[in-house]
Amino acid sequence: MKKILTVLFLACALVFAQEGSIKPEFQAFSGALIKLKKAEKGFHKFRLRVDVAPWSFLAEGEVQAPGGDSDVLITALFDRALYAVLAYIPDKIAAGSDGEEYNVGFFDMMLYYDEEPTRIRNLTFKLLPPANDSWAQSIMDDALQSGSLLGKIWSGKYEREITRASAVPIDKTKLIDMRQKRLEKKAAETERRGRSQNDKVKFKSKKTDEIDCSSHRLTVKQKRLCKMNRK
Numbered sequence: 136m137k138k139i140l141t142v143l144f145l146a147c148a149l150v151f152a153q154e155g156s157i158k159p160e161f162q163a164f165s166g167a168l169i170k171l172k173k174a175e176k177g178f179h180k181f182r183l184r185v186d187v188a189p190w191s192f193l194a195e196g197e198v199q200a201p202g203g204d205s206d207v208l209i210t211a212l213f214d215r216a217l218y219a220v221l222a223y224i225p226d227k228i229a230a231g232s233d234g235e236e237y238n239v240g241f242f243d244m245m246l247y248y249d250e251e252p253t254r255i256r257n258l259t260f261k262l263l264p265p266a267n268d269s270w271a272q273s274i275m276d277d278a279l280q281s282g283s284l285l286g287k288i289w290s291g292k293y294e295r296e297i298t299r300a301s302a303v304p305i306d307k308t309k310l311i312d313m314r315q316k317r318l319e320k321k322a323a324e325t326e327r328r329g330r331s332q333n334d335k336v337k338f339k340s341k342k343t344d345e346i347d348c349s350s351h352r353l354t355v356k357q358k359r360l361c362k363m364n365r366k
Contacts, residue, residue, distance in 0.1 A: 160225045165306035166217035174205035187313045188235040191266040196258035198246050216249045227278045229271035237266035239275045242282025245289045252289050
């Protein structure tokens with residue numbers, strides 16, 4: 136009996152230790168990014184797709200408005216009173232095939248109607264290119280398991296963090312800006328590499344110019360090539 140209690144105690148201690156070490160963060164997304172279908176038996180099918188670094192995922196599920204009103208969420212989309220909050224573990228990062236880093240540690244999501252949590256069921260996450268290889272998937276699977284240790288994260292436990300994230304949701308304009316900044320960064324890197332290559336060519340040319348083409352150390356062929364390079 137003592138051995139059983141000891142094992143149970145150690146198992147509980149391990150769970151609490153793991154829970155205490157997990158520090159979730161939250162990212163809000165504007166309702167304008169959410170696709171919502173008409174309600175069936177009180178629940179709307181919804182989807183949220185984001186494919187701009189550091190995000191590349193598709194979230195799908197079913198949502199019911201507070202109180203069960205089947206029309207209020209559709210209206211909320213037009214009134215900008217509906218938004219999504221993604222819960223993720225920040226150190227779960229994967230490299231995409233485009234060379235960018237992506238957050239793949241998400242484990243839960245809530246849709247808020249006028250700052251009140253809705254009811255979500257059948258929530259699933261799918262990684263999208265360029266961050267959807269097997270390594271990224273294994274990181275997300277680990278995050279889903281780790282996040283389950285936190286219990287009900289939408290019940291007020293992280294209210295301050297969620298409120299702070301909700302104040303600055305990512306919307307379509309921000310996604311366009313994020314994509315533009317990434318393109319500008321890549322263009323700048325390409326230009327820098329081009330300048331670096333040109334500098335190397337100039338350096339080699341300069342070294343060639345410094346050679347005495349009439350030096351007795353050169354063969355006849357080397358002297359001919361040296362003079363040709365000078366032209």
